[in-house]
Amino acid sequence: MPANDNPDIINPFLDASNRVHIEDGSYIRNEVDLANRNSGLLLELLSCDITPIGAHYLLNHFDVPILDSSTHTLAFEGAFEAPYKITLDEIKSLPKITMPVTLECSGNGRAGVQPRSRSMPWLYEAVGTSEWTGTPLKPLLEQAGPLQDAMEICFTGEDRGFDKAIEHNFARSLTLKHLENLEALLVYEMNGQPLLPQHGAPLRLIVPGWYGMASVKWLSNITALTEAFDGYQQVGTYHYRNDHDDPGIPVEDIRVKSLMKPPGIPDWQTRQRLVEQGTVPLMGRAWSGGGRNITKVEVGIDDQWQEATLDSNQHDYAWVRWQHEWQAKPGRYTLRCRATDSEGNVQPLTPPWDTSGFGNNKCQEIIVFVR
């Protein structure tokens, strides 16, 4: 049968949820494809306050669009008193601030969820901290003036594709109430350099304290809505659901979390570690969302927990460094770290699974052999 006679081809991704053979407990080619595209932080670079260019995690749903910064404009449209367009050059001439912000993918830690959730199989590495430079969003929104009945502001990027048979540009909304409390930025530089294509060049949103899906890349449209946004990325995913019929709770701010720079040297395949006995300096980073600070980090050597030392300078939206000295004797150990934030949230020892593996802030485990 010629392909053209097959009615299935008309809307090719309609049956995407059934097309791919899944085996529980195994990783399928699609996931490896996603893992090869979407790169994670190299955990040894937790030694850097600011993640080097190119080592910050990437999660791009669709293809990276290459946009022309010299002609790029941002349109404020929809339920505003005074819709307008502004060019990138005009945005760059506005008051500029630079802010260290830790971004984390809400799917970080998804890889172990059972049954398999077919998506990017992050283990621990979907996190990074950059110095983001841009202009605050609020004055630009005020200039447009949301109408009395405006409820939400929707942010739309230039990246387009399919998910679950729905064709769309990546878009996410925030309520006006959310926006009151968020220090959202329109960003055009990362670590003092123009944004890279894969990080949203020439203009993106950064929503400090929220998981990464809120920080829309390749931003071209800001739309005031008089009802709740029902786009796929808003309602079809990014919810904590107990089962597939559960309407769920939206994924929003980042749960408390910490990571350790793996000590010693690695085995190529297993990534297990060899450490020399004696005093072993351990270090890592801890963070929480919603402007919450970190109040405590504990280090677990097998099941013995000790409090680590936190740096005193803590930014509201960037990770903080912790350090601890371990007197290591020969043996095999599982190292963990566990952060507590200013609202008393503590990382769990077992994953808080929802159906899609979102917001897994279970303590990291590193297997170390001491000789």
Place this chain on the structure above:
Amino acid sequence: MPANDNPDIINPFLDASNRVHIEDGSYIRNEVDLANRNSGLLLELLSCDITPIGAHYLLNHFDVPILDSSTHTLAFEGAFEAPYKITLDEIKSLPKITMPVTLECSGNGRAGVQPRSRSMPWLYEAVGTSEWTGTPLKPLLEQAGPLQDAMEICFTGEDRGFDKAIEHNFARSLTLKHLENLEALLVYEMNGQPLLPQHGAPLRLIVPGWYGMASVKWLSNITALTEAFDGYQQVGTYHYRNDHDDPGIPVEDIRVKSLMKPPGIPDWQTRQRLVEQGTVPLMGRAWSGGGRNITKVEVGIDDQWQEATLDSNQHDYAWVRWQHEWQAKPGRYTLRCRATDSEGNVQPLTPPWDTSGFGNNKCQEIIVFVR
């Protein structure tokens, strides 16, 4: 039993080849861990002559070392007439050249090898082209003066770890005869910027025309040897072997290959594509190693092959752009591209498997639906 009483812990990675449960046909956690660490080119960025910073593929065996560029030195040692050390600043003061070079990982395309070869599961994306800036290696080698009985030059990086129970710094050698014909560079800039930590800062080797394993990162030692180098990365891997007892043939220069920028827009999970009917511009890149040029690229629409147009300006060691227009009618298609080089090597339609999935230059396949 306390861990310390277990004799196995003394050399923890001795049994690494047996420790990890493998299921043929499935991807295991270690491979996903490697895929999350080792990032590939986003294929849509094949549109760029020079791969943007941070989008070039990365394959790092061990942890990225953070080295101090202000104190970094390179030692010429071993079987030289006049061994010496040179600082990075001194290297930067030497004649400087900038060269576009395409690097590809020799494991690119490994993912499908059967039975599973436990390593980084690349599909197509372990490739990139950068403008590398540095100084030619040859004058520096001549200054040291290999002794009459010197056979090989070994390049050692600062990255250290285990593979197959062998602890070592990453190191590779080239014979003096190889070096006569190679335009090897000592590199400290990539795309006009200082090398990034994850790409070998502050100093690395670039061996144009060879697979990436030859381009040693974090380079600190250049050693002249009077016999063949027997380090793990030289003899324990990077060989084409028919079975595990086969001594094999060393992996050296890059096999002819091409890639296509996937047209249209993607489905998030399957990465299959939707394309609008009509004239569809197709484009991509083709390259071969050993200084061989590309003489032809063909585009296959299902099994119908047509010759693409090659750009006329071809660098010896960087990929060349090809373009083709496709008159697309509704249907489901498999798109391929196939390059031929100046020695008549042609990409195969089936993978040229060895036991480790090296040098797989099989034609890329992209599934596209046209509406």
